[in-house]
Amino acid sequence: MSLRHAVLGLLAEGPASGYDLMKLFDVSLANTWPATQSQLYSELGKLAEAGLVAVAAEGPRGRKEYAITDAGRAELRRWITDVEPTRVTRSDMLLRVFFLAQVSPEEARGYLRNQAGLAAERVERLEGIRPFVEDGDDNLSRYGRIALEYGLRLGKAQQEWAEWAESQIK
């Protein structure tokens, strides 16, 4: 049920069309909660039906601009403060680690070395988007910076772990 709240959260900053939201997703939530276009449009339809958003304006090319309603705002706040975040996040990267005995030690080390590299790349990529949120004083930029820091810290921890793990395989 989180896509629904992701959409509500973006609409809380101002009205937008499905098309606008898609672009917004790509520059803000892409690393946290990716969404596809088809998912977005159907979610907007359901949100409208539930009265959490409403079509505020119609434009050219069938454009429908959605705005969050009071009920939508209330639901968003309820979700933030009263709903416990999901416990486990699945990781197929880590799942493979359990089964590394099934490949040769060289391959196992290679796997971990590769993961260390990918984590490093991810960290670099995130560093690369920092300039774009650095001096925004809108809500999404402000909290986006905090989310970015999360990605940076966790990415580094993951890289260090992978390097350590590689050294553990005799």
Added chain:
Amino acid sequence: MSLRHAVLGLLAEGPASGYDLMKLFDVSLANTWPATQSQLYSELGKLAEAGLVAVAAEGPRGRKEYAITDAGRAELRRWITDVEPTRVTRSDMLLRVFFLAQVSPEEARGYLRNQAGLAAERVERLEGIRPFVEDGDDNLSRYGRIALEYGLRLGKAQQEWAEWAESQIK
């Protein structure tokens, strides 16, 4: 498609019934790739149909003991070495951070403080399972320790981040 490989990975250590696998999941992969009973049984059916596992023995109460086949072992190795782990892992915990401007600063800080506490608890819980894998020299224990270290490191990083984040909200 990862549940399939999780099952193959466990069966690579030895034959087991769906019931056995369920218990194995709970003590080994639960934090990395949880699975429900219904999911497991239907996956075993599909794996058998695909020839990646086979019923090796039948026991009382309709017990069916499955064993991995050569094709299953090959598929497992292929998945480990040739398939790129999924890039993004969704986090509804982090998603909420983007929208923290929608609640009061006190509530926002409370949210982050709570997350710091939950991360700390998770780390403690993981420390608690360490004794159980500490001196196993089977594959699952050996690599389980490396996976455990991942959980510990990432959990601590998450806790520290949440504490830092709380301090950032004026």
Added chain:
DNA sequence: AACTACATGTAAGAAGTTACATGATTTT
């Protein structure tokens, strides 16, 4: 006139969750 950007939708399928449903052995 052609191209790019804007804009919305449908359909099929895979993966995961929750709940229901049933029954046989073994242990106390």
Added chain:
DNA sequence: AAAATCATGTAACTTCTTACATGTAGTT
């Protein structure tokens, strides 16, 4: 005899992915 454990399955529903399908308005 009762309770706990073993053991397997089905059904309904939600979420997510991938691919298909269509058309309009603005720019060069």
